[in-house]
Amino acid sequence: MESFERYRPIIDDFEAFLAACERPLGNAVRVNTIKASVERTTTALEEDGVAYDQADWNPRVLRLETNSPGSTWTSFHGFTHGQEEVSAVPPVVLDPQPGDRVWDCCAAPGGKATQLAALMDDRGTVVANDSNLGRISALRFNAERLGATSLAVTNDDARNYSLQRFLFDEFDRALVDAPCSCEGTIRKNPDALDNWSPDHINSVAGIQKGILRRALQATREGGTVVYSTCTFAPEENEAVVQHALETEDCRVVDFDLGLEYAPGLAEWDGETFDSSIEQAARIYPHHNDTGGFFVAKLEVTA
Numbered sequence: 001m002e003s004f005e006r007y008r009p010i011i012d013d014f015e016a017f018l019a020a021c022e023r024p025l026g027n028a029v030r031v032n033t034i035k036a037s038v039e040r041t042t043t044a045l046e047e048d049g050v051a052y053d054q055a056d057w058n059p060r061v062l063r064l065e066t067n068s069p070g071s072t073w074t075s076f077h078g079f080t081h082g083q084e085e086v087s088a089v090p091p092v093v094l095d096p097q098p099g100d101r102v103w104d105c106c107a108a109p110g111g112k113a114t115q116l117a118a119l120m121d122d123r124g125t126v127v128a129n130d131s132n133l134g135r136i137s138a139l140r141f142n143a144e145r146l147g148a149t150s151l152a153v154t155n156d157d158a159r160n161y162s163l164q165r166f167l168f169d170e171f172d173r174a175l176v177d178a179p180c181s182c183e184g185t186i187r188k189n190p191d192a193l194d195n196w197s198p199d200h201i202n203s204v205a206g207i208q209k210g211i212l213r214r215a216l217q218a219t220r221e222g223g224t225v226v227y228s229t230c231t232f233a234p235e236e237n238e239a240v241v242q243h244a245l246e247t248e249d250c251r252v253v254d255f256d257l258g259l260e261y262a263p264g265l266a267e268w269d270g271e272t273f274d275s276s277i278e279q280a281a282r283i284y285p286h287h288n289d290t291g292g293f294f295v296a297k298l299e300v301t302a
């Protein structure tokens with residue numbers, strides 16, 4: 001937790017933040033509406049004797065009072081998918097519509113890609129890409145288990161992704177759920193900070209900038225790109241969005257979310273960020289008793 005000291009000046013109620021980071025995270029699932037409605041799923045959970053709480057901001061997210069959410073009847077049947085509550089936020093912010101062409105640039109193991117397909121009623125195309133071949137099998141498995149037939153899986157580096165293989169030459173929307181230093185997963189994974197270092201943060205920030213730029217280039221004018229990480233480091237969040245504003249035709253836009261969060265930072269370590277980045281969301285563990293996430297929404301302007 002020592003590495004979090006650098007965030008003392010920017011996090012409100014820092015002691016509450018630290019205390020929340022030390023508490024283990026409860027189990028949450030997302031209802032897979034491709035296979036079953038929320039009502040059918042909650043009825044099945046009740047019949048199974050599994051207690052749950054529906055998230056205020058999203059009725060499709062259920063907090064389960066069981067230590068083995070993967071062993072419930074609803075999970076066996078693909079009605080639910082184990083997914084951290086806060087991890088369900090970026091697809092909701094992207095707001096894909098049925099029929100859209102959506103690129104999930106960093107998709108494995110597929111929690112958000114299958115959520116995107118569900119939000120689109122499984123109509124349209126979700127190109128679920130990941131550069132790590134070892135994680136692709138989990139992505140395929142989850143797509144099949146959850147019945148997401150609109151998913152097409154590719155295995156490439158998103159930074160120089162080619163659209164030549166498709167019958168279209170741009171996407172309507174893209175999600176960059178970037179590889180990151182994972183500080184915000186500390187409640188789920190107490191070892192998350194074992195490999196923490198400023199060098200690692202800076203090296204992953206370079207990859208993030210490349211992926212976000214490519215996502216913006218591959219999305220049509222007026223289309224939407226959501227950039228998210230499960231980390232607090234401003235080098236991987238506001239600084240990456242700032243780089244995109246300086247190098248691509250895009251702007252940061254506002255969004256509504258029924259969750260508590262802090263705004264994007266105005267400055268960090270001597271770097272001043274564009275004021276529009278304050279519309280991004282910094283979701284801290286002490287805000288909603290979740291993990292940590294950063295989410296920014298961008299619109300392609302040319």
Ligand SMILES: C[S@@+](CC[C@H](N)C(=O)[O-])C[C@H]1O[C@@H](n2cnc3c(N)ncnc32)[C@H](O)[C@@H]1O
Binds near residue numbers: 110111131
């Ligand atoms: C935070 S995880 C994605 C989680 C996923 N969105 C989900 O909800 O299940 C980041 C992913 O980025 C992938 N990745 C890392 N570098 C990449 C690159 N250059 N291009 C595409 N994917 C990359 C990693 O293999 C990893 O699976």
